Amino acid sequence: MNVSIDPALSDGRAAAGEPVAARLLEARHIVKRFGDNVANDDVSLALAPGEIHALLGENGAGKSTLVKIIYGALQPNEGEIFWKGERVTIESPAAARKLGIGMVFQHFSLFDALTVAENIALASPKGVPMAELSAAIEKVSAEYGLPLKANDRIADLPVGIRQRVEIVRCLLQSPDLIIMDEPTSVLTPQEADQLFVTLRRLASEGCAILYISHRLEEVRELCHRATVMRRGKVVAETDPTRETVASLARLMVGSEVAAVHRAPAQRGRPRLTLDGLDLPSKDPFGVALVDVKLEVAAGEIVAIAGVAGNGQGELFDAISGERLGERAAAVLIDEVAVGHAGVNARRKLGAAFVPEERLGHGAVPGLPLSDNVVLTRHGTADGLVARGLMRFARAAEIVAFVTERFDVRKGVPDPEARALSGGNLQKFVVGREVDRVPGLLVVSQPTWGVDAGAAAVIRQSLIDLARSGSAVLVISQDLDEIFEIADRIAVISRGHLSEPEPAATMTRERIGLLMAGGAEKKGAA
Amino acid sequence: MLEITVAILLTVITAATPLLLAAIGELVVERSGVLNLGVEGMMVMGAVAGFGAANLTGSGTLGILCAMLAGVVMALLFGFLVLTLVANQVATGLALTLLGLGLSGLLGESFVGQPGVRLPKLEIPGLSDLPVVGQLLFAQDILVYISFALTAAVAWFLFKSRAGLVLRAVGDNHGSAHALGYPVIAVRYAAVAFGGACAGLAGAYLSLAYTPQWVENMTAGRGWIALALVVFASWLPFRVMIGAYLFGAVTVLTFHVQALRGNLPPWLPEWVGGLTQTPSQFLSMLPYIATIVVLVLISMNRRTTLLNTPACLGRPFVPDR
Known part of the structure; x- marks a missing residue:
């Protein structure tokens, strides 16, 4: 179904209590082909000033392609773009920024070796003296509740702060439209809430926001309208506040998404034990593991939540044997001390490992x-x-x-x-x-970048494996996933692991607090 | 004794200048994320072109310009292969060195044994009459002054100017630089060409100032040393200068130790005299060992090193379709 945007659709917004305003951006009948693959097939999209507009779709649905076209990083094969009522050709990201379109990237487009001010200078017009820019950065960032220090190096900043840099970089150009690609995937729930406050304020000041996300719950909470794409086409335009998560998922996938079935866990003997595992950081920007204690028993799934870059990679390497620790007894697989054993020796004991980067x-x-x-x-x-x-x-x-x-x-x-x-x-x-039916499975980001249907298959297989008597340890940044499959949940923060708590009594708020360093304080006490 | 000291220090400058010129150029190239191992080849082409042009026209200035041009042509050839055709940078750089060594031998065949043009010493009025430092620092040829100015200019350019910021950004993360709309390939072409011009200047220094004549392979591995200096100096211009002068100083000292035997200047510690007893092979190793040890020591701060290492060094860039 091709939705051509007509005024009737805008009326839907008016009914939802939003002011009807002139169109800010309109993309009409966009077609983009890569060889035989049609990434965007007759896609149309309209945005009004002050509107937070969600762009939904699974991986490969064509969201990124459409956004890159709007931001000038790609040129469409067919179709036209209107900006404030005038037809425009957006030749480059620089041209897009000049028009007033800013973008916050999912994989940050920051330069690690440079300072905050230098990063922002690279996206600002020429001729602004560094001192003036630094002052502007600190002023604007404080104003929007996203405080930054101009002379910090990106490499030293946690991921949440890096995103602030991207957002402030956008804001300094006083854009009329900000495109955000999966902005909350690197944030704690509290940080995400703070971001929503900022976004709502921007929208109330008349800035439009094109918001790409997988997280349907937050789309319902934040966005005024949603455009849903599937296989390169727009399949629906809707008011997300009137939809349910399930109905939005159905629009994205095109069919019902199988629910995951989970029988209660019967905990057996411990199959993985971490007993005071320490691991120094590999490089100056890395994270050291400090006194990590964890027990994963037969029959259960333990999930480790955490914001990216808090020691998940180091923990995975230490359990899989890619990095060996000081003490052999710090890692026990089926009660065998394996801290000094390599990956294959651990596999022979019945362990299996799935790293994040496939x-x-x-x-x-x-x-x-x-x-x-x-x-x-x-x-x-x-x-x-x-x-x-x-x-x-x-x-x-x-x-x-x-x-x-x-x-x-x-x-x-x-x-x-x-x-x-x-x-x-x-x-x-x-x-x-x-x-292999391993006795212990350690898997990092099991469904990262996987569409909803496939994710359900993978999650169900992990649950089935655990219920058959294996111990499963899942390291994930996706809280929805964790609550769907985990029996117990621990949180990793700057190399400290919190005590695992039953999933039934764990809340998002509590996870957020632990992510923000609660585990660390407790570990230090 | 003072005269010997001044003579030794003068030769230190002549030994260090070609290394500094070549290394400062390569530093800019590597800061943009390109690894050009062809410094030796560009340098030797600069030497032959500089000698030839000066020899034919009698003008040292034309010699210098032709040397730079030869370096730039070689560098652009390299740039076309690795930036436009996305060839492997390591292999292409090695090939560039082999090409330069062979081609310069062929072009320079008739120059062998010919008298050369020596660049004049430019005395700076007033300053050159100062005792000791006057002759050392203010009565040098133009290329020595250029090498000093270039080091300061590159340091200023990289860390104070916006264009330098863009260059560092391209070397740190070419994907993001492209996403922000900076012309990654064009910036790299410019950096590579600058590196070629500097290597050409270094070659010209050898054939117009160091020993004003043409000898095949007269660069004698200096291009490789320049490359190593850049890495050991953590891509920082003034550290490159320290490295080049250190290497020059130790090289020269080992010559003098051998030549003067017991007749050393009094300010040298006694063990230096003892070095005359050691085999000459050991003395030849000394500059390399000393330079590596010192530069490793000043690069002990791994954070500084990591922050200054261009993250995209040697990684090919292919923009989106």
């Missing part, structure tokens, strides 16, 4: 899936090696089985890992380990 860490991009199966499972009792030689037929069998069970879509029977889309590869790297 391409390059979880799988070798240039190798076929069957070779990637051999790489993580050659040491375990899977019959992949006989008399020192690899058995490729067995590897191919495993690939066939895993891809069937986890619905990994592929063109040929045994493609190279890089030929799979991100979501499909994620299903494969999780499926490869779950298929």
